[in-house]
Each structure stands twice: as structure tokens, then as C-alpha cells.
Amino acid sequence: xxxxxxxxxxxxxxxxxxxxxxxxxxxxxxxxxxxxxxxxxxxxxxxxxxxxxxxxxxxxxxxxxxxxxxxxxxxxxxxxxxxxxxxxxxxxxxxxxxxxxxxxxxxxxxxxxxxxxxxxxxxxxxxxxxxxxxxxxxxxxxxxxxxxxxxxxxxxxxxxxxxxxxxxxxxxxxxxxxxxxxxxxxxxxxxxxxxxxxxxxxxxxxxxxxxxxxxxxxxxxxx
Amino acid sequence: xxxxxxxxxxxxxxxxxxxxxxxxxxxxxxxxxxxxxxxxxxxxxxxxxxxxxxxxxxxxxxxxxxxxxxxxxxxxxxxxxxxxxxxxxxxxxxxxxxxxxxxxxxxxxxxxxxxxxxxxxxxxxxxxxxxxxxxxxxxxxxxxxxxxxxxxxxxxxxxxxxxxxxxxxxxxxxxxxxxxxxxxxxxxxxxxxxxxxxxxxxxxxxxxxxxxxxxxxxxxxxx
Amino acid sequence: xxxxxxxxxxxxxxxxxxxxxxxxxxxxxxxxxxxxxxxxxxxxxxxxxxxxxxxxxxxxxxxxxxxxxxxxxxxxxxxxxxxxxxxxxxxxxxxxxxxxxxxxxxxxxxxxxxxxxxxxxxxxxxxxxxxxxxxxxxxxxxxxxxxxxxxxxxxxxxxxxxxxxxxxxxxxxxxxxxxxxxxxxxxxxxxxxxxxxxxxxxxxxxxxxxxxxxxxxxxxxxx
Amino acid sequence: xxxxxxxxxxxxxxxxxxxxxxxxxxxxxxxxxxxxxxxxxxxxxxxxxxxxxxxxxxxxxxxxxxxxxxxxxxxxxxxxxxxxxxxxxxxxxxxxxxxxxxxxxxxxxxxxxxxxxxxxxxxxxxxxxxxxxxxxxxxxxxxxxxxxxxxxxxxxxxxxxxxxxxxxxxxxxxxxxxxxxxxxxxxxxxxxxxxxxxxxxxxxxxxxxxxxxxxxxxxxxxx
Numbered sequence: 001x002x003x004x005x006x007x008x009x010x011x012x013x014x015x016x017x018x019x020x021x022x023x024x025x026x027x028x029x030x031x032x033x034x035x036x037x038x039x040x041x042x043x044x045x046x047x048x049x050x051x052x053x054x055x056x057x058x059x060x061x062x063x064x065x066x067x068x069x070x071x072x073x074x075x076x077x078x079x080x081x082x083x084x085x086x087x088x089x090x091x092x093x094x095x096x097x098x099x100x101x102x103x104x105x106x107x108x109x110x111x112x113x114x115x116x117x118x119x120x121x122x123x124x125x126x127x128x129x130x131x132x133x134x135x136x137x138x139x140x141x142x143x144x145x146x147x148x149x150x151x152x153x154x155x156x157x158x159x160x161x162x163x164x165x166x167x168x169x170x171x172x173x174x175x176x177x178x179x180x181x182x183x184x185x186x187x188x189x190x191x192x193x194x195x196x197x198x199x200x201x202x203x204x205x206x207x208x209x210x211x212x213x214x215x216x217x218x219x220x221x222x223x
Numbered sequence: 224x225x226x227x228x229x230x231x232x233x234x235x236x237x238x239x240x241x242x243x244x245x246x247x248x249x250x251x252x253x254x255x256x257x258x259x260x261x262x263x264x265x266x267x268x269x270x271x272x273x274x275x276x277x278x279x280x281x282x283x284x285x286x287x288x289x290x291x292x293x294x295x296x297x298x299x300x301x302x303x304x305x306x307x308x309x310x311x312x313x314x315x316x317x318x319x320x321x322x323x324x325x326x327x328x329x330x331x332x333x334x335x336x337x338x339x340x341x342x343x344x345x346x347x348x349x350x351x352x353x354x355x356x357x358x359x360x361x362x363x364x365x366x367x368x369x370x371x372x373x374x375x376x377x378x379x380x381x382x383x384x385x386x387x388x389x390x391x392x393x394x395x396x397x398x399x400x401x402x403x404x405x406x407x408x409x410x411x412x413x414x415x416x417x418x419x420x421x422x423x424x425x426x427x428x429x430x431x432x433x434x435x436x437x438x439x440x441x442x443x444x445x446x
Numbered sequence: 447x448x449x450x451x452x453x454x455x456x457x458x459x460x461x462x463x464x465x466x467x468x469x470x471x472x473x474x475x476x477x478x479x480x481x482x483x484x485x486x487x488x489x490x491x492x493x494x495x496x497x498x499x500x501x502x503x504x505x506x507x508x509x510x511x512x513x514x515x516x517x518x519x520x521x522x523x524x525x526x527x528x529x530x531x532x533x534x535x536x537x538x539x540x541x542x543x544x545x546x547x548x549x550x551x552x553x554x555x556x557x558x559x560x561x562x563x564x565x566x567x568x569x570x571x572x573x574x575x576x577x578x579x580x581x582x583x584x585x586x587x588x589x590x591x592x593x594x595x596x597x598x599x600x601x602x603x604x605x606x607x608x609x610x611x612x613x614x615x616x617x618x619x620x621x622x623x624x625x626x627x628x629x630x631x632x633x634x635x636x637x638x639x640x641x642x643x644x645x646x647x648x649x650x651x652x653x654x655x656x657x658x659x660x661x662x663x664x665x666x667x668x669x
Numbered sequence: 670x671x672x673x674x675x676x677x678x679x680x681x682x683x684x685x686x687x688x689x690x691x692x693x694x695x696x697x698x699x700x701x702x703x704x705x706x707x708x709x710x711x712x713x714x715x716x717x718x719x720x721x722x723x724x725x726x727x728x729x730x731x732x733x734x735x736x737x738x739x740x741x742x743x744x745x746x747x748x749x750x751x752x753x754x755x756x757x758x759x760x761x762x763x764x765x766x767x768x769x770x771x772x773x774x775x776x777x778x779x780x781x782x783x784x785x786x787x788x789x790x791x792x793x794x795x796x797x798x799x800x801x802x803x804x805x806x807x808x809x810x811x812x813x814x815x816x817x818x819x820x821x822x823x824x825x826x827x828x829x830x831x832x833x834x835x836x837x838x839x840x841x842x843x844x845x846x847x848x849x850x851x852x853x854x855x856x857x858x859x860x861x862x863x864x865x866x867x868x869x870x871x872x873x874x875x876x877x878x879x880x881x882x883x884x885x886x887x888x889x890x891x892x
Contacts (some may be wrong), residue, residue: 003349009314041288043746063686071814072764072765072768072810072811072814072815073765073768073769073772074765075761075765077712077758077761077762080757080758080761083391084753084757088749088753088799088803089746089749089806092741092744092746092749092795092796092799093746095531095741095795096741096742096743098274099741099742100742103742117806117810118802118806119669119806119809120669120809121631121669121806121808121809121810121811121812121813121814121881122810122813122814123810123814124814125810126258126764126807126810126811126812126814127760127761127807128807128810129807129809129810130757130761130801130803130804130806130807130810131806132806133787133802133803133804133805133806133807133809134757134799134800134802134803134806135301135799135802136802136806137786137787137788137790137798137799137800137801137802137803137805138446138795138796138798138799138802140788140789140790140798140802141741141786141791141792141793141794141795141797141798141799142741142790142795143443143790144408144443144790144791144792145740145741145790145792145793145795146741147408147409147410147442147443148408148409148410163289171262183629183730185366185367185370185371185434185567186371186432186433186434187370188368190431192431194428194431194432195427195432197428197429197847198429199433200425200429201421201424201429205417205420206417206421206423206424208413209413209417209418209421209440209441209442210421210439210442210443211408211409211442212408212443212446212790213439213446214446215436215438215445216433216436217432217433218432219370219432219433219434220366220367220370220434220435220436220567223361223435223436223437223565223566223567233656235585235635246522255451266523281629294591295538295541295542295545295587295588295591296542296545296546296593297542298538298542298548300535300538300539303534303535303538307530307534307569311526311530311580312526313574315447315518315521315523315526315573316523318518318572319518319519319520319521322519323516323519340583341579341583342583342586342588342892343586343591343660343892344583344585344586344587344588344589344590344591344854344889344892345587346466346587346590346591347587347591348582348587349538349541349584349587349588350538351578351587352579352583352584352586352587353538353583353584353587353664354580354583355583356579356580356581356582356583356584356586357534357576357577357579357580357583358565358566358576358579359583360563360565360575360576360578360579360580360582361573361575361576361579361581362567363565363570363575363576363579364518364563364567364568364570364572364574364576365518365567365572366493366567367520367567367568368517368567368569368570368572369551374645406852408790424558435567439530443790446788446789446790485744510868574697584890589854589889590854590889593855593856593888593889594854594855594856615849631812631813631816631817631880631881632816632817632878632880633817635814636877638876640875640877640878641873641878643874643875644875644878644879646868646875647867647870647875651866652863652866652867652869652870654859654863655859655863655864655886655887655888656856656885656886656888656889657855657888657889658854658889658892659884659885659889659892660892661882661884662879662882663878663879664878664880665816665878665879665880666812666813666816666879666880666882668884669809669881669882
């Protein structure tokens with residue numbers, strides 16, 4: 001009955017973005033969840049985390065970064081590096097650390113919580129969109145590599161999900177926000193709980209035949 | 224606990240393709256399923272079906288057609304018309320018949336069981352691919368139209384799903400089949416049950432923030 | 447120097463949409479253009495046209511239809527049929543009539559002038575989007591079939607192209623139009639001449655290594 | 670008559686990949702081409718290059734990297750960093766250095782020569798695919814930002830283009846290569862000259878209404 005009964009799930013950046021709701025929803029669905037909060041920009045942190053975690057049936061690569069929100073011409077090398085440090089390097093480290101055990105068991109899932117910014121461009125997102133798109137490219141290639149070992153790697157491309165980092169309450173009252181909502185067919189933000197619930201599909205048996213997919217979760221903003 | 228508890232679900236062409244497994248899996252997940260088998264190429268059949276069905280919370284527009292498998296130059300008007308008659312016209316009739324009750328309740332789902340042939344071309348599929356792509360184009364437009372009424376319309380693009388129509392047992396022994404499997408990262412067919420289970424995501428609350436999505440279910444053959 | 451020097455190009459529905467500009471731009475680029483204006487909904491019209499045309503190096507399948515602009519629930523069977531009659535059936539007939547000569551010469555191009563409505567949904571476009579998406583699905587499948595014969599079949603997905611059918615002058619003054627333009631990164635309509643010029647790439651040698659591509663031409667509205 | 674008459678075009682990594690053919694083809698089409706060969710991994714190199722170049726009407730961001738070709742589990746941080754250093758950081762530096770003059774003139778093009786690996790996953794490409802996908806994400810966001818200034822930013826996703834780095838002559842004789850060609854509808858590699866010619870469309874007036882597009886150039890391997 002429980003969709004993730006008996007599965008050990010590791011969730012990274014568990015206090016950021018939709019982390020708390022992922023932990024809660026996955027537990028409600030029977031998973032044993034390891035909620036990690038360490039700073040994964042530290043080079044050895046990912047390997048240490050996987051070593052400590054023991055068996056990981058599902059890795060939810062949930063990586064957070066504050067969007068700089070600057071024009072490309074104002075955005076320096078450091079800003080790009082910060083995005084890569086938070087969103088791309090840790091994904092590679094986590095993946096290469098966790099794959100061997102999954103391949104050995106011929107069973108495992110990596111779920112990358114990605115962003116719609118990778119697929120549809122908006123101003124003031126250049127370095128953020130680059131890093132988020134890198135996640136998707138990485139997912140597609142690794143997925144093809146490990147599919148024969150019955151390990152599934154898939155991602156979302158979510159946006160318009162309620163959270164205090166990207167959509168603070170004061171912003172939700174602005175005309176700019178209302179104008180953006182008019183461009184979203186659903187006409188609203190998703191709750192963090194809805195976004196977490198959607199991830200169950202990529203973490204459970206429903207994803208056994210998915211490999212390298214990037215599923216938009218955007219209220220219809222991205223097809 | 225049951226993902227579709229209390230939902231009335233209508234499944235069309237219920238004896239074809241993955242119809243039996245959709246009916247079974249949805250019932251196991253708590254839905255009250257109306258399994259319909261009538262010939263939906265008859266002009267009034269769709270309207271009659273919806274009228275008889277009463278409340279429909281979820282319409283699974285599962286429409287079957289035998290793939291002609293001929294070269295474009297050998298394929299006549301009748302062959303194209305057959306595909307449109309089976310795959311496109313009934314979708315429009317079912318949709319316009321069922322939408323009003325969903326919009327009035329401000330709640331409802333249409334799940335279109337689509338085909339990967341719409342997204343990736345292979346030889347001898349011209350008229351079939353056209354009709355399957357038409358389903359996806361229809362889904363995207365209608366979804367945008369009814370999203371403000373809290374009705375979600377989404378589709379899959381499935382292929383390499385085990386069924387006697389497209390993958391008969393004798394074909395699975397051929398070199399051609401084995402060669403095709405080598406091009407599928409998962410290296411295997413999905414079972415009809417797996418495909419049916421994937422549809423739960425588009426039929427249940429996980430899809431409340433999805434609108435006009437087309438989700439490949441192809442073992443990684445289509446990104 | 448001339449991009450289409452010595453090529454015989456057939457343009458259908460030459461008085462509709464961007465037809466006049468396609469004829470003009472292709473002639474300026476050295477092509478011998480056959481500008482056809484017959485009603486291609488007549489079943490034998492396409493075959494007769496190709497028979498009369500003689501050698502066709504490039505078929506520009508430019509098919510026009512007035513967008514009904516009605517809600518899905520208001521759109522009857524006849525409206526869908528009209529879209530299929532104008533946009534899908536003639537494409538199949540033209541293609542199967544012209545392919546044999548191209549395959550025999552191991553050289554030829556089919557350029558389908560498609561619509562962005564196939565890829566991104568907006569309200570009141572259900573049957574139109576379905577028919578336009580069918581064109582793309584057809585293109586992908588046929589392209590894969592004839593690529594080994596050195597025949598290239600590709601399409602555009604254009605929208606926001608100035609023309610009196612879809613964007614009459616009076617509409618361009620409305621608030622609705624201005625609001626739509628705000629959602630287009632380019633912030634303007636393309637001229638019909640610009641759209642026609644873009645087609646040169648799919649008609650000339652630049653497309654020798656393209657097969658089954660659908661290229662958006664939408665001012666950035668669709669990625 | 671000449672497609673790029675009077676345009677000053679800067680081509681980076683001009684001795685790598687298809688660089689020599691881009692320089693030749695663009696010159697044949699009337700452009701004044703600056704062929705640059707400096708090492709753009711040096712932090713200040715991009716800014717110095719743009720400062721020296723003076724007016725740049727078209728930047729062809731043609732960045733080369735040797736594909737490591739290792740499994741994700743064998744690929745260390747340094748390998749990912751090398752890809753980011755060669756493919757992503759220089760793109761950001763070049764872009765922010767060249768955009769101001771283009772925006773001031775309200776005219777300019779950035780053409781990113783990208784890779785199919787960003788869109789379709791194959792084994793042993795994880796870090797390469799990540800970096801190539803980052804280029805596309807960057808393109809989409811910057812394009813939306815500068816489209817109102819009449820600057821167009823677009824990209825290709827090319828693969829199966831003949832070059833000694835990715836397809837050495839000895840590899841072309843292998844069974845693996847022949848098997849890969851069977852999966853490409855065109856059944857062959859493109860020449861570097863063909864790939865360079867395709868770029869003209871993104872560099873010339875044909876791209877005035879394109880913004881943030883990623884055009885596959887893959888012989889039909891990617892739709």
C-alpha cells in the first residue's frame with residue numbers, strides 16, 4: 001500500500017526549498033528517510049555522506065541555490081561558479097558515490113529535483129539556467145549509462161513552487177507576480193507539498209521504465 | 224491511502240492495448256472504474272457513453288488502432304482516415320462531452336494514453352504518427368483552456384509496452400526486435416501493468432499542477 | 447551565389463498566409479517557382495498537381511486554414527474535419543505523390559510550413575493545434591523513412607507572423623494583442639518576408655543533414 | 670547577395686573542431702572574420718579578445734573540449750571542471766564582454782556551436798553532456814534578456830559531424846561506428862563544411878526572429 005515501503009531514501013539540502021516537504025511526504029509513504037543538511041560544496045562532503053548513509057535505495061538530489069537575479073552583463077565569474085558549486089559539482093559527486101552500490105544491487109533510483117529555468121529562458125537567469133540545464137544534461141547521459149543495470153535516473157523541471165527563497169510572501173503581492181501568474185495556465189503556485197508528492201513517481205516503481213526523463217512541473221508554463 | 228479512492232474513472236477501448244491492466248490497476252487503487260468497449264468511431268457513441276456514465280472524475284482516453292506499417296508512398300487516404308477515425312475524432316468527441324461536468328465541478332482529469340511515435344519518427348509510421356501527434360497537440364491546447372477551471376489534461380507518449388497488437392510473441396523472437404531493444408536504454412519492453420501504473424500519476428492528485436504535459440514512457444528511447 | 451539556383455520549387459496555397467512572400471523570396475534566390483492556388487481539399491487535386499508539375503526539387507507544403515477560435519466544448523466534428531481536410535489530408539497526398547520522383551533521383555526536399563500552435567497550447571485552438579501537430583508527427587516519421595534516399599523532410603513551427611488571416615490590422619491595435627506581444631521575447635510580429643526567408647534554410651543545401659526537424663520561428667515564444 | 674556582407678564575425682577556437690570551415694564558409698559569404706586561437710580558459714582572455722576585436726556583429730562561440738569518454742563513476746571532479754572551464758566559463762565571459770556593444774547598437778548575434786550530447790544521453794558522456802547542456806540553458810536565458818535590444822542568441826546541437834577529434838579515421842572503420850551510423854536516419858556523418866554552412870542561418874538575417882532556439886543538426890538522430 002505504501003508507495004515507498006522499505007526504501008531507504010536520502011534527501012540532500014533537506015532544510016532548503018522543498019526539502020522539508022520531501023522528507024515528510026516520503027516518510028508518510030513508508031520510506032525510511034535520511035534528511036541531510038551538510039554543505040555539499042565542500043569537496044569531500046558528498047562521498048562522506050554516502051559512506052555514512054549505508055544502503056541508499058533512492059537518492060533525491062535536491063540542491064538549492066539562491067538565484068542571483070542579475071543581468072548577464074552584470075554577472076561575474078564568481079556568480080557562475082557559485083551556481084556550479086551548489087548545483088552541478090555536488091550532483092556529480094553524489095552520483096558517482098552512490099551509483100556503485102545501486103549497480104551492484106541492480107536496483108536504485110536517482111531523482112534530481114531540477115528547475116524549469118533550464119528549459120525556458122527568462123531575463124536575469126543566465127548563470128542559474130546554465131547550471132540547472134547542466135543537471136538535465138548530466139541526468140540524460142548517466143541515465144543511459146546505468147539503465148542496463150536497472151538503475152533509473154530522472155529529473156523534474158519545476159517552477160512556480162511556493163517557497164520563501166524564490167517566492168517570498170511580499171513578492172506574491174506585487175503586480176509583477178500577478179502578471180507572471182497570468183502566464184501560467186494553472187494560474188497559481190504549487191505548494192511545496194504538491195511538488196514533493198510529484199517526486200514519488202520518480203522514486204517509486206512507476207519509474208522502473210523511465211530513463212533520463214525530465215518532467216516539467218510548472219502549472220503548464222512549460223510543455 | 225488508496226491513490227484513487229472515491230474517483231469514478233472511465234476507461235475507453237478497455238479490451239484493447241493496455242486497457243485490461245488500466246482497469247485492474249485503477250481498481251486496485253480504489254477507483255470505481257467504468258470499462259467501456261463500444262466502437263467509438265460511431266459518431267454519437269462518445270456522447271452516448273458520457274451521458275450513460277454519469278459523473279466521471281477521470282477520463283482515460285485510451286484509444287487503439289492497428290498500425291498499418293506501410294511506407295508513406297503505399298499508404299492511401301483510407302489508411303490515414305482510419306487512424307484519424309480511431310485516434311483523433313473520438314478524442315475530440317469524448318473531451319467535449321465530458322468537459323462541461325468537470326468544469327462545473329471545478330475538478331476533473333483527462334488522461335490521454337498517447338504514443339512515442341508522435342515524438343520520434345521511424346519508417347512505416349507516417350499516418351499513425353500523424354494521428355498520435357494530433358492527440359498531443361489537442362491535449363496541449365485543451366489543457367490551457369481548462370486549467371483555470373481546475374481541470375487537468377495530460378498525456379503519455381508510450382512505446383515498447385508489451386501487448387499482443389504491437390509486439391506479438393513471434394515478433395519478440397526476431398533479430399529486428401532484438402536490434403530495436405538495443406536502442407532502448409532499458410533494454411526491455413515494459414509490461415502493460417507498468418504502463419497502467421504510470422498513468423496513476425496523471426489521474427491522481429499528483430497531476431493537480433500539470434497541464435498539457437506529454438510524458439514519455441519509453442525506457443529512455445525518447446528524452 | 448543564388449541559394450536555390452536551378453531548383454524547381456512547388457508552393458501550394460500560394461495566395462494564402464505567407465504564400466506570396468515565399469514565391470517572391472524563392473524566386474529572388476534563383477528558384478523556378480510553381481505557385482499553385484488550387485483547392486487541395488479535393489481528393490485528386492494533389493496527385494493532379496504533382497503530375498502537372500513535372501520535376502519538383504522542393505515541395506513547400508504551405509497549407510492554410512482559418513483558425514475557428516472556439517472553445518473545445520463548442521467545436522463540433524465538422525470543425526475538426528475542416529482542419530484535417532485542409533492541413534493533414536493534403537499533406538499526405540502531396541507527399542506520397544511527390545516522393546517517388548525524389549527517391550528515384552536520390553535528391554529532394556519537402557518543407558512543411560507548420561505552426562507554433564502544435565507545440566504550445568493556448569485556449570480556443572484545440573482542433574487547429576491537433577491538425578498542426580499531426581503535420582509534425584507526419585514529418586518526423588516520413589523523414590526517417592526517406593532519409594536513406596537522400597530526401598529531407600523538415601518543418602517549421604511558426605507563429606506571430608504578420609498576415610491578414612491571423613493578425614488583421616484591427617486586431618493589432620487591441621489590448622489583447624499588445625498583451626500577447628509582451629509574452630514574445632522579440633516583442634513584435636515577424637514579417638511574412640522574414641518567415642519566407644527562414645524557409646530557404648530548409649529548402650537549400652543547408653538542410654542536407656536535417657531530417658525530421660521541427661524548427662520554431664516564434665520570436666522566442668517557443669523554445 | 671552575400672549573406673554576411675559587411676559583417677564582422679569573431680570565431681573562437683578557430684583551429685579546433687569545425688573552426689577552420691566556419692572561417693572559410695563565413696568568408697566566402699562576405700563576412701570579415703576574426704579567427705581567434707587563444708586559450709579561453711585563461712580568466713581574462715575573453716575580455717581581452719573582445720577589447721581587441723573592436724566591432725563584433727556576430728560572435729560564433731565555438732568552444733572545443735576533448736570528450737573524456739569515461740563512466741560517471743570513474744570521472745573525477747577535475748574532469749567535470751575541465752569541461753566547465755572549456756565550455757561554460759568562456760561562454761559567460763565572451764557573452765558579457767560582447768553584449769554591451771551589441772545592445773548599444775541594437776544589433777548583434779551570438780551563435781553558440783553546441784552539441785547533441787546535451788539533448789540525448791549516451792553512456793560515457795556525463796560531464797560532457799552536463800557542460801553542453803549548460804550552454805543551451807545559458808543561451809535560452811540570455812536570449813530572452815537581450816531580445817528586446819534586437820540581439821539574437823541561438824545555438825545548435827550538432828553531432829555526427831566529421832572531425833578528427835571526435836571521429837578519427839581509424840574509428841570510422843570500426844563496427845561500433847557502423848552500428849552508430851545505423852541509428853542515424855541520414856546514415857552518414859556531416860562534413861564540417863556542411864555544419865559550418867548551417868551556422869549561416871543563425872548568423873545572418875534569417876535569425877532576426879529567432880531567440881533562444883537550439884537547433885539540432887544531427888542527421889535526424891535527435892528530433
